[in-house]
Amino acid sequence: MDTLKQARQLLEHVTPMKSDCGALCSGICCSEAEGDGMVLLPGEEKFYEGADWCEILQRGQDKILVCRGTCPRENRPFACRIFPICVNVTEDKTTVGIEPLAKSICPLCDHGLKGLDREFRDAAKQAFRILLADETYRAHYKRLTDERIAAFDDPLFKGLI
Numbered sequence: 614m615d616t617l618k619q620a621r622q623l624l625e626h627v628t629p630m631k632s633d634c635g636a637l638c639s640g641i642c643c644s645e646a647e648g649d650g651m652v653l654l655p656g657e658e659k660f661y662e663g664a665d666w667c668e669i670l671q672r673g674q675d676k677i678l679v680c681r682g683t684c685p686r687e688n689r690p691f692a693c694r695i696f697p698i699c700v701n702v703t704e705d706k707t708t709v710g711i712e713p714l715a716k717s718i719c720p721l722c723d724h725g726l727k728g729l730d731r732e733f734r735d736a737a738k739q740a741f742r743i744l745l746a747d748e749t750y751r752a753h754y755k756r757l758t759d760e761r762i763a764a765f766d767d768p769l770f771k772g773l774i
Contacts, residue, residue: 616747617654617691620740624694625687627733629721650677651692652757655749660688674756691740697722698729700741701761702754707745709738713765 628634653676658669666684670677678690697715701708709726716722726734744750 616743616750617657620743621691621694623736623740623743624691624733627730627736629697629729629733631730634719634721650679651690651696652676653678654691654744655753657690660690664688695737695740698726698734698737699761700745700754701758702745702751703758707741709734709741713761 650670650672653669658676658678661667661669661678666682666688667678667680670679678692684693697712697719698709699712699715701710711722711725721728745754
């Protein structure tokens, strides 16, 4: 749990832009769409026990945090803190990039990682280094990468990951 706290704290005060990026898209990544939510890291659900602004759902192997509108910013899950960045973990390598699913909703994705604030990118990469040193989180991200590759292994999606 200390590893997760440390990774979350690195992203406490940095965001993809120096200004409010939600102004570009009307906060679409924080909208309360039916069934939308963010995948929690193993054990992260403990941060939300008793929280009335969200609910935790089980979806397959993952716990998903579904926000009921807005959240206390300091309590955002790790997936929200790193949005629109993702990490891909394969047997051969680890890469940090833009989350393919974010490309359809986040205008910042058009510019790739270089379009995001440097402090934010650096903090996200450091947080990933901390998490991936722990086998539990490494296995979690490896599974998510495998699922992402399988889902996007279709000619329609070529080039997104």
